Amino acid sequence: MLTKLLRRSTCAACRQCCRFDRYDVWEMPLLSRETRALAQEVVPEAEYVSRGTDAWIFRVRALDADECFVCPLLDANTGCRLGSEKPFDCRIWPFCIMELDGRQVITIAPICEAMMALPMGTVLSFLKEELADTIFTYAAGHPDVVRPYDSLYPILLWKPQEF
Numbered sequence: 649m650l651t652k653l654l655r656r657s658t659c660a661a662c663r664q665c666c667r668f669d670r671y672d673v674w675e676m677p678l679l680s681r682e683t684r685a686l687a688q689e690v691v692p693e694a695e696y697v698s699r700g701t702d703a704w705i706f707r708v709r710a711l712d713a714d715e716c717f718v719c720p721l722l723d724a725n726t727g728c729r730l731g732s733e734k735p736f737d738c739r740i741w742p743f744c745i746m747e748l749d750g751r752q753v754i755t756i757a758p759i760c761e762a763m764m765a766l767p768m769g770t771v772l773s774f775l776k777e778e779l780a781d782t783i784f785t786y787a788a789g790h791p792d793v794v795r796p797y798d799s800l801y802p803i804l805l806w807k808p809q810e811f
């Protein structure tokens with residue numbers, strides 16, 4: 649979905665978004681019921697924790713300071729084992745949908761150096777023309793995907809009033 653902005657090879661060499669230390673484990677992708685069913689086929693040993701009314705995340709034991717939880721769906725050689733069926737969170741990352749003062753906003757994860765290096769105008773144009781409507785529409789049907797606003801994430805777009 650984001651290949652107009654990021655090269656596949658850039659993402660393949662990074663995979664930062666598939667690893668979580670104890671400070672950002674809250675960013676783990678939410679799995680819808682359908683995505684969890686797919687994940688259970690691929691990694692039957694994984695465990696899940698409910699997050700919201702119809703969403704789950706992988707269970708993570710307490711991490712040490714220098715330890716990372718690697719998403720069980722990550723294959724070191726080929727990337728995400730779910731391919732194009734990966735969670736919505738992952739399909740739109742480093743964009744995120746959050747809620748601030750009762751209104752949805754699209755933010756960007758500052759940890760994604762490749763995206764943060766792009767001209768902001770390019771990123772905003774892409775978001776407005778190609779992705780924002782998809783994100784807001786998905787969130788309308790899957791409210792669990794909307795996270796509380798985190799002030800470390802720059803806001804790129806507010807949900808239009810008329811949406």
Ligand code: SF4
Pocket residue numbers: 665666667677719720721722723727728729730734735738
């Ligand atoms: S589901 Fe796939 S893309 Fe998402 S964090 Fe896990 S391995 Fe990465």
